[in-house]
Amino acid sequence: MFKLMNFVQPTSIDEAYSILMEKNNNTLIGGSAFLRMGKKRIGTAIELSKLNLRYIREDKDEFEIGAMTTFRDIEIHKELNSYFDGVIGKSLKGIIGIQFRNVVTIGATLFSRYGFSDLITSLLALNVDVNLYKGGRMKLCEFMEKPYEKDMLLSIYIKKDNRKVIYKDIRRSSSDYPILNLSVSKFNNEFKIVIGARPVNAIIAKKSSKFISENPINEENLNKMCQLIEDEVSFGSDMRASALYRREVCKTLLKRAVSEV
Numbered sequence: 001m002f003k004l005m006n007f008v009q010p011t012s013i014d015e016a017y018s019i020l021m022e023k024n025n026n027t028l029i030g031g032s033a034f035l036r037m038g039k040k041r042i043g044t045a046i047e048l049s050k051l052n053l054r055y056i057r058e059d060k061d062e063f064e065i066g067a068m069t070t071f072r073d074i075e076i077h078k079e080l081n082s083y084f085d086g087v088i089g090k091s092l093k094g095i096i097g098i099q100f101r102n103v104v105t106i107g108a109t110l111f112s113r114y115g116f117s118d119l120i121t122s123l124l125a126l127n128v129d130v131n132l133y134k135g136g137r138m139k140l141c142e143f144m145e146k147p148y149e150k151d152m153l154l155s156i157y158i159k160k161d162n163r164k165v166i167y168k169d170i171r172r173s174s175s176d177y178p179i180l181n182l183s184v185s186k187f188n189n190e191f192k193i194v195i196g197a198r199p200v201n202a203i204i205a206k207k208s209s210k211f212i213s214e215n216p217i218n219e220e221n222l223n224k225m226c227q228l229i230e231d232e233v234s235f236g237s238d239m240r241a242s243a244l245y246r247r248e249v250c251k252t253l254l255k256r257a258v259s260e261v
């Protein structure tokens, strides 16, 4: 369990950010599910629930989701899940249980860029921007490649482009971390393939996506796509699965996902 030396609940975003930057060990608190598993000694814990960052808004072009919105808020939001074949909600359903998803937040999850994240894998297949206090608005895929810099994630934006999306994962047992997850989207005849929980960060498989966008979907081309995946996506071993197992599972799930899309 972490130790807090001091605890504040700022009422403005500017105040929260300035306290965050005062000392290295000052730390933002989202749902605190992940933080409490560690042993961090936190100077000032900055709890964000008084900043009105728990919301899902929409206009005709996009959804905006505030950083303190919980997984459960997202999972049960009808309008959001009427888009993209409900993929966002579907990618959250395997994570522990409803009580847990009532607590964990989207801001902490995206900012932390966990390699095992189910949500990041599904969002990377969509057109998503993140909005950071200091870093401003940028594409999620750009943010994923940036080196770590202390900042506060305020919200994310999801473009309503009505693409087709499939999400798949595999776990040793329900509620465990995923051994592998992937998502495939198709928009204007362009496929986007995202592979996550490798076990490191999710990435967009650009060569494989381009190949399958430009060729008919048949057994031969699905096999060629899988060869490209081997070239451009690295897989690692950990206590849950070997790199070889992950790679083989990836090929099977990917062929299914592309065919379904």
Ligand SMILES: Cc1cc2nc3c(=O)[nH]c(=O)nc-3n(C[C@H](O)[C@H](O)[C@H](O)COP(=O)(O)OP(=O)(O)OC[C@H]3O[C@@H](n4cnc5c(N)ncnc54)[C@H](O)[C@@H]3O)c2cc1C
Binding pocket: 027, 028, 029, 030, 031, 032, 033, 034, 035, 036, 037, 048, 067, 094, 095, 096, 103, 104, 105, 106, 107, 108, 109, 111, 112, 114, 116, 117, 118, 119, 151, 152, 153, 154, 175, 176, 177, 178
């Ligand atoms: C036991 C366990 C099992 C899990 N299993 C899965 C799983 O199978 N699949 C999956 O996808 N995820 C899983 N997760 C991760 C979970 O879904 C959340 O992503 C994670 O708990 C972070 O959310 P939180 O609100 O708890 O963050 P916190 O614990 O509050 O914070 C985590 C980090 O984010 C920082 N932070 C908080 N808010 C912000 C913000 N607005 N801007 C910038 N930084 C911020 C904090 O300072 C901290 O460093 C699991 C987590 C736990 C604890």
